Amino acid sequence: MIRRALPGDVAALDAFLATHAETSMFLRSNIAAHGLGDSGHRLATTVHIWSERGAIRAVFGRTRRGDVICQAQGAPAEAFRAYAEIIAPLPVTVVSGPPEQTAALILALGLGDAAFRLNQVEPLYRLDLARLPDCADVIRPPGPQDASLLADWFFDYGVDIKATAADEPARQAARERAAYCITKGSLRLLIDQGRPVAMSDFNAEVADLVQLGGVFVPRALRNAARGRRVVHAQLREAQDRGIRTAVLFANNPAAARAYEALGFEHIGGYRVAVLREPQTARTPA
Structure with missing residues (x-):
């Protein structure tokens, strides 16, 4: 099932996203700095959770300026379709996240290649x-x-x-x-x-x-x-x-x-x- 995240979900959200820390930085920092979409900041992010048996399986977010971000490793296609239906009335400007997950989300959103000015997978690097x-x-x-x-x-x-x-x-x-x-x-x-x-x-x-x-x-x-x-x-x-x-x-x-x-x-x-x-x-x- 999919639902909008509530303030009481913040700790569980961060714990889930921290297990994918390198590809969850936008989601985590936006939530930490601006909450769950209730502020007027351009990066304030409305977050939706897909859960199974009470556990978070996927997290989707959309900022006020239209950036759509996901962390949904192993989530079923149904989760991407459910989120696409929720944000269907809202404009999207950017889609970002792990490559296979964002490909599934773009497909669910029905956005073809011609819609994008830029659509590329960039190498991800980490340094201690x-x-x-x-x-x-x-x-x-x-x-x-x-x-x-x-x-x-x-x-x-x-x-x-x-x-x-x-x-x-x-x-x-x-x-x-x-x-x-x-x-x-x-x-x-x-x-x-x-x-x-x-x-x-x-x-x-x-x-x-x-x-x-x-x-x-x-x-x-x-x-x-x-x-x-x-x-x-x-x-x-x-x-x-x-x-x-x-x-x-x-x-x-x-x-x-x-x-x-x-x-x-x-x-x-x-x-x-x-x-x-x-x-x-x-x-x-």
Whole structure:
């Protein structure tokens, strides 16, 4: 059976998701930070549970901005169909999660290949931070003076990974993301000769785990290990405050090589599927 998660389910939800920690970071961090969908935050996530014999077998979530996330290893096709029917009236912008599970969810939602701007399985990496060597690079959080620079970087980043079109709505979204990241506080800039030359961020954090995201080096400054350096410095900073493990997805071979040079180990995959425009499910009548 499927039902909406209630506040009393939070402990059991986290215990279930923690058994799939590397692929549950978005769900866990969203629930920890914003509850079960009742806040107005764009990442507030409405969560549904599929249970069998009183035990959680699958968890599905949809953020206010339309990101749909699942953790449903071994769940029957019926579970995916039941969730698709529940969210059928609501727009979906992104589907993400473990590859086979998200393929089953996309099928249940009735979304064909042509609906997606990007639909790829990215290699998933994990690192025990105890393995990190020392780092002498300088990083800092961004300030208001960096807003224009960050907006340009986020725009280029979205175009580079094919998550956004090169149009004015994408530029506006990049400006909004830059403003948000300046206040959020987890983004870091690598400083070289007094100027920012690369950035990295944590897009999820739970307990002693972080998930890296938004690693970017401007095109004119690439091929000088700056991406690896900003990640290294941010992870050492995180380690100093008690973080023990990091995970990430690599969206291109060059990035994968840089992460492997830091000691990240390839442990699986994670699907990121971005729709060309928000769509509702096309479930059978």
